[in-house]
Amino acid sequence: MEPVEFSPGDLPVLREAGARYLQDEPSVPVRITGTVVRMRRSGPRGAGTVRLRVLAGADVPHVRVALDEDAYRTAGQAHLVGLPIRVAGRLESRGGFRRLTDASGVAPVPVDEAERDRLMKSLQEIPDFFDEAGEQEGGGPPP
Template identity: 70%
Template sequence: GSGSGGTGLTALVPVDPARPLAVRLHRAVHAVREAVDHRRATGALDAFDGAVRAGASRELTEALIALVRGSEGARIAVDWAPAAGVPEHCGTGPVAFSPGDLPVLREAGARYLRAEPSVPVRITGAVVRLRRPRPYGEGTARLRVLAGAEVPYVRVVLAEEDYRTAGHAHLAGLPVRMRGRLESRGGFRQVTGACEVVPVRVDDEERDRLMKWLGEGPGDPDLFGGPEAGADGAPRG
């Protein structure tokens, strides 16, 4: 719920199988609260590293920011089923976050983002931008992720042949699929070591929908890096 006088939201979940998830969330929220207090008392963010073991994450800090932002504060509480009792190491009182906690939560989210390990992925995405400094060689693509990773966009450096494949797929209204490792660099999600880049066949309806999105959506209409660029990324002379 929100601070005093605000509105509340109650979620009822069954003891089985949701209880372990509720326990994990309860411990994670308490760990974040303690880490925020530690940061405000000492100026150090290291308590957020230890909070990961309790379930803290970048996604949790973002969720807490969304709850608190624009309000006087938010309180989170778990009422345990009397028949099952209170789990070990879990309290019964609410955990509160205030607007004054927002800067620390944002710092923690940025810290988690920088520390995220790279993970192997097999991504399918629509090409929304291609750029390379010369009319040959490797280039950079920006993809709107359709499947394979829970992020909206990624950047990827492609070898010359893969870059050409991505350009042809876009012109044909087709997404591409590739393997690589998903990393976070400077706040941007990037796929490194891209390989097995191939166009993905879709039916006519899906292709029309994709083409419409590319024409109307937030993707950069300057697909090939400039109004004077050709379909292979080379400047027109």
């Protein structure tokens, strides 16, 4: 494949095309399996948002998911015991971020002990599991 060249005059059109693509990208139904890498909610109870590192179900590295209190608790418990979760919803791209909307069916996914150990080690390499300042997720204290 040969390289494509653009001139400075092409930049406005390319920016507009990129913005239109992001805006018009349709949401699609998915069932994602992923490990919880970040959790945030405004208080000790209630709904919250989790960030998943996607293992299967979508061709994206991470996705944010807004969960009700029970689903948030399930995600937190799965994380504590080193299990990924499975969740269904609609994958959307808004403002450059991937979100799963209308989330349902949140459940831990059983894995064998060797895979669980591997997942736990990979999570330990992520220094900010809890979004300490809430800067990227919209503020608030950690759960």
